[in-house]
Amino acid sequence: MNGGERSDTIRHRKVWLGNTSSFIINLAQTATLIPVTFYLQSEIGFSASATGALLMLQPLVMGIVAPFAGWFRDRYGGSFPILAGAALCSASMLSVMFLPTVPAWSIGLHLAVFGIGTGLFHATNNAEVMSATPAEKSSLAGSLLALVRYLGQIVGIGLATVFVGTMGSQAQIHESHGVSIRILFGICCALCLAVAIAGRYLPKEKPNSPNLSAS
Numbered sequence: 001m002n003g004g005e006r007s008d009t010i011r012h013r014k015v016w017l018g019n020t021s022s023f024i025i026n027l028a029q030t031a032t033l034i035p036v037t038f039y040l041q042s043e044i045g046f047s048a049s050a051t052g053a054l055l056m057l058q059p060l061v062m063g064i065v066a067p068f069a070g071w072f073r074d075r076y077g078g079s080f081p082i083l084a085g086a087a088l089c090s091a092s093m094l095s096v097m098f099l100p101t102v103p104a105w106s107i108g109l110h111l112a113v114f115g116i117g118t119g120l121f122h123a124t125n126n127a128e129v130m131s132a133t134p135a136e137k138s139s140l141a142g143s144l145l146a147l148v149r150y151l152g153q154i155v156g157i158g159l160a161t162v163f164v165g166t167m168g169s170q171a172q173i174h175e176s177h178g179v180s181i182r183i184l185f186g187i188c189c190a191l192c193l194a195v196a197i198a199g200r201y202l203p204k205e206k207p208n209s210p211n212l213s214a215s
Contacts (some may be wrong), residue, residue: 013201014132018125019144021082021195023152025089025121028188029114030156032093033058035164035181036107043178044104054108058115065119070127078124083199085121086192089114093189097182110185117192160184 037055040046046054069081092113095106126145133141163184 012132014128015141017198017201018129018132019148021086021198022122022125022129022145023148023155024191024195025086025118025125026149026152027156027159028089028192029118030153031159032110032114032185032188034157034160035184036111038164039102039181040104040107043102046104054104054111057108058111058118061112061115062119062122065116066123069120069123073124073127078128079199081120081124082128083196085117085119085124086196086199088117089121090117090189090192090196092117093185093192096185097189102178102181121195159187 033055037051040051040054041048069085072081092110095109095113096102099106129145130138130141163180
């Protein structure tokens with residue numbers, strides 16, 4: 001395989017692996033965020049305002065971390081932030097999965113750690129996909145990233161509905177959904193872990209390194 005073919009192979013791998021990973025992370029984010037909203041109110045007894053304030057934690061942390069992730073990727077490459085971000089998303093599920101009960105602080109911990117993970121992952125992964133796309137196809141690549149994000153959210157909603165679709169309804173007001181939430185979070189934990197493992201197979205070159213085809 002000559003240098004040009006190897007460069008094309010790496011770019012192709014970045015695009016399909018990046019889009020697949022984005023689909024999974026968005027799926028996990030939506031699938032876990034929706035039931036948390038109902039759980040805080042129907043089973044813990046939080047008011048709507050308190051629930052909203054706690055849910056703000058995830059996008060707030062994500063917004064703080066994302067610029068740092070972009071800076072890191074520009075200097076050192078995107079492999080580490082993508083791997084670390086997906087690993088943190090997976091680890092954030094543990095505070096809900098393995099406790100005897102699911103208290104508010106464990107949900108807050110999950111939201112904060114998942115926010116750090118998505119902040120690291122999305123900013124870097126999007127840049128990696130776009131940089132691996134030829135300039136004349138950048139609009140198509142951006143549209144594909146948006147499509148993948150929305151599809152991940154749609155599947156995440158469906159997955160959450162399967163496990164905790166009756167949460168908050170009057171007919172199920174006395175039913176505990178602790179086990180269902182743990183199963184849902186366990187599935188999302190495994191999916192995010194798979195993304196972290198896949199991140200090990202991304203090329204390790206820096207953005208400003210010489211073109212691979214010259215080697």
